[in-house]
Amino acid sequence: MMDRMSSLQIWLAGALLAGVMLLANTASAQEEVASAIRRYKAYEASTGYYEEYEVLPRRQLPLVSVPGVRRGLFPYSPTAASVRNRSRLADSHLGIKFYERRRCEACHVEQTRDIHTVRANLTCRQCHGGEPVASINHYYSPLNPIRRHAYVCAKCHEGASASYASYIVHEPAAGSSLARTSFPVLYYAYWFMLILLVGTLAFFIPHSFLVGLRELLSKKRKAEK
Amino acid sequence: MTQISHIKRFSIIDRVFHLFLMLTFILQTATGFSRLFITTGWGKKLSYVFGGYETALLIHKWVGVLMMAGFVIHTLYLLKRIDWRNLGDSIFGPDSLVPNHHDIKHLWQRILWFFGLGAPPKLNRWSYWEKFDYWAVYWGLPLLAITGLMTMYPFVTSRVLPGWSLNIAVFLHRAEAILAVAYIFIVHFFIGHLRPTSFPMNEAMFSGSVPLEEAMEEKPAWVERLKAQGELKKSAAAPPVTWYRIIYYVFGYAVLICGVYLLINAIIYSRQIALH
Numbered sequence: 343m344m345d346r347m348s349s350l351q352i353w354l355a356g357a358l359l360a361g362v363m364l365l366a367n368t369a370s371a372q373e374e375v376a377s378a379i380r381r382y383k384a385y386e387a388s389t390g391y392y393e394e395y396e397v398l399p400r401r402q403l404p405l406v407s408v409p410g411v412r413r414g415l416f417p418y419s420p421t422a423a424s425v426r427n428r429s430r431l432a433d434s435h436l437g438i439k440f441y442e443r444r445r446c447e448a449c450h451v452e453q454t455r456d457i458h459t460v461r462a463n464l465t466c467r468q469c470h471g472g473e474p475v476a477s478i479n480h481y482y483s484p485l486n487p488i489r490r491h492a493y494v495c496a497k498c499h500e501g502a503s504a505s506y507a508s509y510i511v512h513e514p515a516a517g518s519s520l521a522r523t524s525f526p527v528l529y530y531a532y533w534f535m536l537i538l539l540v541g542t543l544a545f546f547i548p549h550s551f552l553v554g555l556r557e558l559l560s561k562k563r564k565a566e567k
Numbered sequence: 568m569t570q571i572s573h574i575k576r577f578s579i580i581d582r583v584f585h586l587f588l589m590l591t592f593i594l595q596t597a598t599g600f601s602r603l604f605i606t607t608g609w610g611k612k613l614s615y616v617f618g619g620y621e622t623a624l625l626i627h628k629w630v631g632v633l634m635m636a637g638f639v640i641h642t643l644y645l646l647k648r649i650d651w652r653n654l655g656d657s658i659f660g661p662d663s664l665v666p667n668h669h670d671i672k673h674l675w676q677r678i679l680w681f682f683g684l685g686a687p688p689k690l691n692r693w694s695y696w697e698k699f700d701y702w703a704v705y706w707g708l709p710l711l712a713i714t715g716l717m718t719m720y721p722f723v724t725s726r727v728l729p730g731w732s733l734n735i736a737v738f739l740h741r742a743e744a745i746l747a748v749a750y751i752f753i754v755h756f757f758i759g760h761l762r763p764t765s766f767p768m769n770e771a772m773f774s775g776s777v778p779l780e781e782a783m784e785e786k787p788a789w790v791e792r793l794k795a796q797g798e799l800k801k802s803a804a805a806p807p808v809t810w811y812r813i814i815y816y817v818f819g820y821a822v823l824i825c826g827v828y829l830l831i832n833a834i835i836y837s838r839q840i841a842l843h
Contacts, residue, residue, distance in 0.1 A: 460606060499721070506725035509733045516738055531735055535742035542703075542746065546754040549696070550762065552681040557763040 432482070433474035453512045462498075469494045469511075571803040573776040574793070584641055585772050588704070589822055591634045596748050596829050598627040603741065607836045628719060635712045661691040661792060664702070670695035691788040700755060707747050714740035752830040756823060773815035774807035 435441050446466040447454045458464045467475075469485065476483035484493035491507035499506065514521040516532035577585075597613065601623045604610025617623040650657035659667050674695050676688035693701075717724045717736040724733060759769045764785065771777045783790045793799040 501722050506730045508730035510731050513734055539746045550754050550757045554762040556681055561763055
């Protein structure tokens with residue numbers, strides 16, 4: 343009896359230890375919510391309703407992550423993001439000639455073809471902010487993943503979380519080589535579905551057509567007899 | 568002995584399920600396409616039928632929920648149809664829609680027959696392409712349901728999955744819908760209406776019965792099996808009455824025309840949507 347009890351305890355302790363080690367750690371709110379009154383209302387007209395957590399998910403779930411942002415000791419921090427990412431300038435368009443006379447879509451053609459632009463008729467500035475337009479990973483950019491959900495997404499999508507904000511608004515064309523490197527899941531989903539579609543139709547359309555043709559011939563033959 | 572003119576093929580439950588699927592599928596196609604093509608003139612017009620962009624989505628969601636319920640009920644019905652005491656026969660037998668080794672043989676024989684190299688396969692109750700029709704819907708529906716639910720509840724989804732899974736969900740929903748629409752409105756409609764033996768319409772799914780003569784020609788192994796088991800008399804059915812035939816001809820052709828209209832316009836206007 344005692345043996346069984348102690349082995350049970352060991353197992354329980356082991357499971358607890360594994361849980362602590364393997365499951366994601368908890369994270370407390372960050373300094374953006376410095377006071378109970380000065381919340382995001384200070385920046386945007388909104389109902390002020392967000393998820394129960396304001397900045398980070400209260401407890402990070404194992405399957406939920408934000409692409410391009412490393413999790414760990416300092417999750418969502420700009421220094422933890424990939425070093426090669428050069429999009430951390432305070433004025434991302436600094437030094438571009440005749441910048442003030444150009445329109446966004448003159449350079450960012452691909453970025454005007456998503457649902458937010460085409461369907462909801464959003465303008466670039468509604469998310470990227472006014473001049474100077476900061477790079478999305480600049481520390482004070484509203485589009486920085488540490489605050490994107492609250493500063494940008496929640497303007498329309500009330501209750502947006504950090505994970506929710508990792509929806510790729512400027513989705514690359516699903517079958518393109520760009521998608522292969524930047525959004526591989528979408529890329530492989532695209533090719534899987536395309537092969538399925540083309541394969542199904544390439545088999546069944548000639549199949550049905552040949553059935554029709556063959557039946558027509560045998561009917562004709564019967565009628566002749 | 569009285570002459571048997573028709574034999575039973577589909578039970579009333581089967582036909583109700585098919586009718587349900589016809590109505591919900593055409594509605595989902597129309598509301599879904601009205602949103603997919605909203606930036607084109609045709610898509611706008613189509614959305615007016617359903618009260619605009621937002622209302623079309625509302626209808627699409629509710630019909631989707633209805634379809635999910637239909638799927639669950641159908642699955643329960645399937646489980647009830649299985650003869651648990653005689654499981655092997657019930658699942659792999661000739662009255663089952665589960666693919667078996669005969670289907671591969673029949674496919675090969677049919678390909679040979681296309682080119683005049685052999686006799687047509689002696690098909691049993693369900694041919695391999697009918698089985699494909701059935702299972703294509705059976706796996707397509709849950710895929711559309713799951714991706715549809717994900718986009719219906721994006722906040723809940725992003726709590727258990729990363730937010731970018733919504734990109735994948737929207738893509739899969741759209742791609743699977745296009746696959747289903749293309750298959751049904753091209754292949755299924757051709758098999759059911761245009762091929763010489765079923766032209767102008769294969770009535771079995773509405774009347775529930777097929778002429779014995781047609782069954783002997785199309786599904787010889789099925790009729791032989793019924794004869795051998797002495798069940799041919801039991802499965803005899805009366806030919807469909809005229810007024811009922813008129814109803815399902817009108818209804819069937821109405822849905823057919825809607826489907827072909829949607830398909831042709833979708834192909835025409837697909838060049839005008841540059842969305843990704």
